[in-house]
Amino acid sequence: MVAPSAQANPAIRKTLFVDSTPLLDDPAALRARGEEDGYLFFKGRLPADEILALRRELIAVVDKHGWRQPGQDDLGGLIDYAAINAVSDEEMHRTDIGVTADAYHDVQRLERFHRLPHHPRLLEIYRALFDREVLVHPRHICRMVTPHKFMVPTPPHQDFPYIQGTTNAWTCWFPIGDCPRALGGLTVLKGSHRKGYLPVQPAKGAGGFAIPLCPTETQWVEGDFAVGDVLTFPAHTVHKALRCQFKDRIRLSLDVRYQPVDEPVDNSSLNPHCPLTWEEIYANWQSDDLKYYWRKLPLQVSAWDNGYLKPARRIC
Numbered sequence: 001m002v003a004p005s006a007q008a009n010p011a012i013r014k015t016l017f018v019d020s021t022p023l024l025d026d027p028a029a030l031r032a033r034g035e036e037d038g039y040l041f042f043k044g045r046l047p048a049d050e051i052l053a054l055r056r057e058l059i060a061v062v063d064k065h066g067w068r069q070p071g072q073d074d075l076g077g078l079i080d081y082a083a084i085n086a087v088s089d090e091e092m093h094r095t096d097i098g099v100t101a102d103a104y105h106d107v108q109r110l111e112r113f114h115r116l117p118h119h120p121r122l123l124e125i126y127r128a129l130f131d132r133e134v135l136v137h138p139r140h141i142c143r144m145v146t147p148h149k150f151m152v153p154t155p156p157h158q159d160f161p162y163i164q165g166t167t168n169a170w171t172c173w174f175p176i177g178d179c180p181r182a183l184g185g186l187t188v189l190k191g192s193h194r195k196g197y198l199p200v201q202p203a204k205g206a207g208g209f210a211i212p213l214c215p216t217e218t219q220w221v222e223g224d225f226a227v228g229d230v231l232t233f234p235a236h237t238v239h240k241a242l243r244c245q246f247k248d249r250i251r252l253s254l255d256v257r258y259q260p261v262d263e264p265v266d267n268s269s270l271n272p273h274c275p276l277t278w279e280e281i282y283a284n285w286q287s288d289d290l291k292y293y294w295r296k297l298p299l300q301v302s303a304w305d306n307g308y309l310k311p312a313r314r315i316c
């Protein structure tokens with residue numbers, strides 16, 4: 001029997017991410033590639049030890065909640081399938097992250113989780129791209145994709161309807177540990193940003209909406225992420241997660257957003273990605289430098305438009 005894959009459907013063309021590291025010294029060329037492909041990939045951009053230090057803290061949260069298999073070192077991501085599946089579907093749906101709200105709140109309280117997105121090696125990308133001061137959205141998302149039966153891969157979507165503000169906001173996605181394709185990393189539809197906003201339909205998976213794809217939309221770009229690799233794309237690029245092939249592993253990743261400081265930003269991007277207040281999130285932090293940093297910036301806050309997430313038919 002042939003597995004349902006590219007072999008079964010030759011129309012789906014998969015290419016590998018192109019490393020844009022050599023273009024960081026040439027902002028015009030970097031921008032041109034971003035405009036052409038709708039994504040930029042950087043091999044080994046973040047130091048592995050800094051990512052693994054965060055991984056250790058995320059794994060400790062998973063361990064504390066009793067979902068990890070015993071007998072692993074403090075970076076091991078083997079999950080106890082029965083233990084995570086003892087959590088109800090309803091509880092999993094409260095976050096759509098892959099863990100319960102309590103566990104996700106533990107993660108949202110981590111200082112290191114909020115510090116990593118400000119890494120100079122990331123800011124360098126966006127300074128080159130925007131040629132202006134960069135606003136790092138403080139609303140960071142950590143995906144903790146467990147083998148819970150309720151979890152499905154993130155469906156094809158654009159981030160714009162969820163972030164709004166400016167279409168010039170870029171998402172940065174990177175795994176917290178190695179993430180080969182079999183673990184369910186992110187894949188982008190090359191050039192899709194040029195189509196502008198695309199209508200959505202309700203769907204299972206993070207976000208709750210998907211873009212129905214047209215038959216010609218087959219140019220998925222993907223790759224095996226090593227710890228430190230980062231993928232970034234503008235708000236109109238269609239992207240989705242690959243299916244995780246394992247029943248006993250967690251996929252840990254961050255998604256964070258950057259935009260030019262002088263373009264509109266929606267207020268939700270300035271709030272935590274959970275019901276905790278910033279004060280609650282900051283309760284046990286060691287330093288103050290990243291607390292409320294955006295409040296010192298002259299931001300232009302735009303109005304939210306519900307229309308982008310109103311289901312509509314897509315004509316191919």
Ligand SMILES: O=C(O)CCC(=O)C(=O)O
Binds near residue numbers: 143171206256
């Ligand atoms: O990690 C995922 O499954 C989804 C990530 C995503 O959609 C994003 O980074 O914008």
Ligand SMILES: [Fe+2]
Binds near residue numbers: 157158159
């Ligand atoms: Fe997304």
